[in-house]
Amino acid sequence: MGSTSSPFVITGLTNGVNYDIQIKAINAIGESNATASTTGSPYENVITLSTLGVAQNEDFNTLASSGTSNILALGWFINEIGTSSNDTYSANTGSSSAGNTYSYGTDSDRALRRALFGFCKSILGSENKE
Numbered sequence: 001m002g003s004t005s006s007p008f009v010i011t012g013l014t015n016g017v018n019y020d021i022q023i024k025a026i027n028a029i030g031e032s033n034a035t036a037s038t039t040g041s042p043y044e045n046v047i048t049l050s051t052l053g054v055a056q057n058e059d060f061n062t063l064a065s066s067g068t069s070n071i072l073a074l075g076w077f078i079n080e081i082g083t084s085s086n087d088t089y090s091a092n093t094g095s096s097s098a099g100n101t102y103s104y105g106t107d108s109d110r111a112l113r114r115a116l117f118g119f120c121k122s123i124l125g126s127e128n129k130e
Helices: none
Strands: 019-021 038-039 076-081 087-090 098-107 108-116 119-128
Touching: 076 108, 098 119, 108 119
Parallel strands: 087 098
Antiparallel strands: 019 038, 076 119, 098 108
């Protein structure tokens, strides 16, 4: 595949099919060992807008209600910046003011929120298509 650009995009994959990926560096000095294998499946992670100018309702009820997670509603992304960043969110009751990304609420009515405080700043975003 040979590329020096970053990020490297692997094309020709099929959504929903698992692929095992390893990375190896090769240069004039030689070749590195391959990284540990990781398995993943591509999918189109976007929110499809049916009509422009019409509000899109989002359901965050699949967010974790305990512990931490990096699984978000379709089309949503977290980007955390700072020394405490980890691109995950924590389930919380709303009592914490520590800088992090949180899911709040009951299992049937959850919300995604960021607390901009301390050593972690969260940026929430979505990717949309018509």
